[in-house]
Amino acid sequence: MMTRQKTMWFIVLICWFSTNLLYAGGVARWTIVSPDSIYWKINGAHNDHIEMSGLKVSTVLRYGINAAGEWVIDRNMVLPTFRTIPNDTHGSLQHHFNGDWAHLCLVNGQPLVGEKVETVSLSGVMTVKSIYGNKGVSLTRTLFPSTSQPAFCEKYELENVTEHPLIVQFPANTLSYHTDEAKGVEGSYTLTAVLSSPAGEGTFQLKAGEKAWFQVIYAGYKKNERELALDVDKELVARREFLQQVQGNLVLETPSDVINTMFSFAKIRGSESIFDTKGGYMQSPGGEAYYAAIWANDQAEYINPFFPYLGYPAGNRSAMDSFTLFMRYMNDEYKPLPSSIIAEGIDCFGVAGDRGDVAMVAYGAARYALASGNRHEAEKLWALIEWCLEYCNRKLNAEGIVESDSDELENRFPAGKANLCTSSLYYDALISAVYLGKALKKDRECIKSYQDKAAELYKNIDRYFAHNVEGYETYRYYDGNTVLRSWICIPLTMGIYNRAEGTVAALFSDKLWMENGLLTQSGTSTYWDRSTLYAFRGAYSCGAREIATEYLEKYSATRLLGDHVPYAVEAWPEGNQRHLSTESALYCRIMTEGLFGIRPIALDAFKLTPQLPEGWNTMSLKRICAFGATFDIEVKRNKGNALLVLIKKANKVIGKYKVGNGEPIEVRIK
Numbered sequence: 001m002m003t004r005q006k007t008m009w010f011i012v013l014i015c016w017f018s019t020n021l022l023y024a025g026g027v028a029r030w031t032i033v034s035p036d037s038i039y040w041k042i043n044g045a046h047n048d049h050i051e052m053s054g055l056k057v058s059t060v061l062r063y064g065i066n067a068a069g070e071w072v073i074d075r076n077m078v079l080p081t082f083r084t085i086p087n088d089t090h091g092s093l094q095h096h097f098n099g100d101w102a103h104l105c106l107v108n109g110q111p112l113v114g115e116k117v118e119t120v121s122l123s124g125v126m127t128v129k130s131i132y133g134n135k136g137v138s139l140t141r142t143l144f145p146s147t148s149q150p151a152f153c154e155k156y157e158l159e160n161v162t163e164h165p166l167i168v169q170f171p172a173n174t175l176s177y178h179t180d181e182a183k184g185v186e187g188s189y190t191l192t193a194v195l196s197s198p199a200g201e202g203t204f205q206l207k208a209g210e211k212a213w214f215q216v217i218y219a220g221y222k223k224n225e226r227e228l229a230l231d232v233d234k235e236l237v238a239r240r241e242f243l244q245q246v247q248g249n250l251v252l253e254t255p256s257d258v259i260n261t262m263f264s265f266a267k268i269r270g271s272e273s274i275f276d277t278k279g280g281y282m283q284s285p286g287g288e289a290y291y292a293a294i295w296a297n298d299q300a301e302y303i304n305p306f307f308p309y310l311g312y313p314a315g316n317r318s319a320m321d322s323f324t325l326f327m328r329y330m331n332d333e334y335k336p337l338p339s340s341i342i343a344e345g346i347d348c349f350g351v352a353g354d355r356g357d358v359a360m361v362a363y364g365a366a367r368y369a370l371a372s373g374n375r376h377e378a379e380k381l382w383a384l385i386e387w388c389l390e391y392c393n394r395k396l397n398a399e400g401i402v403e404s405d406s407d408e409l410e411n412r413f414p415a416g417k418a419n420l421c422t423s424s425l426y427y428d429a430l431i432s433a434v435y436l437g438k439a440l441k442k443d444r445e446c447i448k449s450y451q452d453k454a455a456e457l458y459k460n461i462d463r464y465f466a467h468n469v470e471g472y473e474t475y476r477y478y479d480g481n482t483v484l485r486s487w488i489c490i491p492l493t494m495g496i497y498n499r500a501e502g503t504v505a506a507l508f509s510d511k512l513w514m515e516n517g518l519l520t521q522s523g524t525s526t527y528w529d530r531s532t533l534y535a536f537r538g539a540y541s542c543g544a545r546e547i548a549t550e551y552l553e554k555y556s557a558t559r560l561l562g563d564h565v566p567y568a569v570e571a572w573p574e575g576n577q578r579h580l581s582t583e584s585a586l587y588c589r590i591m592t593e594g595l596f597g598i599r600p601i602a603l604d605a606f607k608l609t610p611q612l613p614e615g616w617n618t619m620s621l622k623r624i625c626a627f628g629a630t631f632d633i634e635v636k637r638n639k640g641n642a643l644l645v646l647i648k649k650a651n652k653v654i655g656k657y658k659v660g661n662g663e664p665i666e667v668r669i670k
Helices: 007-019 232-248 258-272 296-303 313-327 357-372 375-394 420-439 445-464 486-493 502-509 531-541 546-559 581-595
Strands: 033-036 037-039 044-054 058-065 072-084 092-098 116-122 125-133 137-147 151-160 166-169 173-178 189-198 201-208 209-222 251-253 273-277 279-283 338-344 347-349 466-469 474-475 596-603 605-608 618-624 631-637 640-651 652-660 665-668
Touching: 007 092, 033 137, 033 546, 044 137, 044 258, 058 137, 072 209, 072 273, 092 189, 092 209, 151 166, 151 201, 151 232, 166 445, 189 296, 201 209, 251 258, 258 313, 258 546, 258 581, 273 313, 279 313, 296 313, 296 357, 313 338, 313 357, 313 375, 338 618, 357 375, 357 420, 357 596, 375 420, 375 445, 420 445, 420 486, 420 596, 445 466, 474 486, 474 502, 486 502, 486 531, 502 531, 531 546, 531 581, 581 596, 581 618, 652 665
Parallel strands: none
Antiparallel strands: 033 037, 037 116, 044 058, 058 072, 072 092, 116 125, 125 137, 137 151, 151 209, 166 201, 173 189, 189 209, 251 618, 273 279, 338 347, 466 474, 596 605, 605 665, 618 631, 631 640, 640 652
16 A cells, blocks of 8 residues: 555645645634633624434524624424424424523513623533623523433523622523424424523522522423423533543544544534434434434444444444344345435335445444444344345446445436445445454355455456546546546545545545535535545545645634534535534544544454554544453554554553554454
């Protein structure tokens, strides 16, 4: 892989310096407080939106500061298990609760007016701090979803910042809405907003420095359900315990605070968007559109292979539940699996025929099975993997390439009869199946068959897709494709590097790269973060670590600290840059599979190909929860281009390697 690097990266660097770099001239709106927190010191009017989720609720907050410096907010609460008619992909009950409640408070008998918001903080919880100078009080709002109930929580805490006592009066109120019985799968649903104070008290005399608070709980109820008696402080403890769980594992430490912090946030978004449904734990994209459902790309391909590294039990459970749902659709006729399984698992949907979904499932199931280190799970998934590989083999055309009706963009852009993504996913699935088959001691002839098919497909991908496109020696995306596409990056993520030079140069050229990442297609204005995130991972994997790091830092600064924060987004103009959850998993996989180059090869072993950027002397991933163990990887610069790699368990070194930068080593976790 490294023999042609000098020539390759000289060409790439020329493209790099000639490109208008991301975030050029931009000023960060937000500031990093810690690896797990950012804040915005208010310096003018601005509006944004963020999604926050729990097992029974997701809420999109459209928030901001108006020209007067006051807080404005709209909450769109989504209840994934409150199914509406038609009970389809989008059949989750939604309701807007608009407006703020602070104006209902009285201080010395007068309403709160003249608010000036000072800061907004994000840490998996939203915290808004304001001052009412003419009233002598400060206000802290805390907003977050319940971890386990169909409810969203807010806490309003006032503090006396004068030297004199103040009398504060809080409202007590209940707003209630009943949905149309004919439009609900389970009839009419009830939605409430309940304002209450501790122990029912509503009037407090605050001395200097003293505080008092009230809570607002937005909740949903089905017929005959009792009203929830939720305590906002207990709910906040549960939310922080969830955050501590996902942020305490798989901890990234590099010299880049921006990358470290966005990685930490990405773990939150990928993990919180798991919903407890009739069909099991269903990790879903969100975005006010996609809940209580799974997809072959979002779940099977994007996020399921990541969850074992995080060690989040609900994540692993959701991965197995999703693969189990796909297994229901295996059939003797080898008809395609559905693109999505919807409505809590009772129905399926496919808008664009076969998108290469079976290749997506094969790829994700094989990688998940290896990384989980769980033999029982791997044995269960083997039948699914075998079926999927046989399906793909039956879809090979005369040129030995897998045919599919479209790809994950569902005909938004042309994909021909056989596209680069589907065949690349099938190739990687074959490689993983060889490793998994050996680990499970499967039939040798079967394993040999997968090896041979992978070797043949490797050649066929090059013969069929290798092409000069717009002056770059890279890949055409399909037969007849004459303009650059962002998905030319995908072979790099599958260990196919024979056209890496031209591909990396094309990805970071002014034909594809723009302020918000990669254009889906040269000459358009549309971008989807998912291909940008794949491109970063692929650039690291093939050794283009310098250009990958420079662009990754700028991309991360835009997404984490710019005008729309703090997560990777789906797309623009479609979806208005929704915070779909699995894009955040793809961000994390840049580090696990790209920067550190982890490639599972057994239930207890992996290849490690560290790519330490020139400006860094060290990097580490701590508390990796994969391959049946919890361990750390520490990479340090040694002499020259050499690296010192330490593998640790319980703070004890169990493996020590000296390796060239970008050279693979094999690690077995004992």
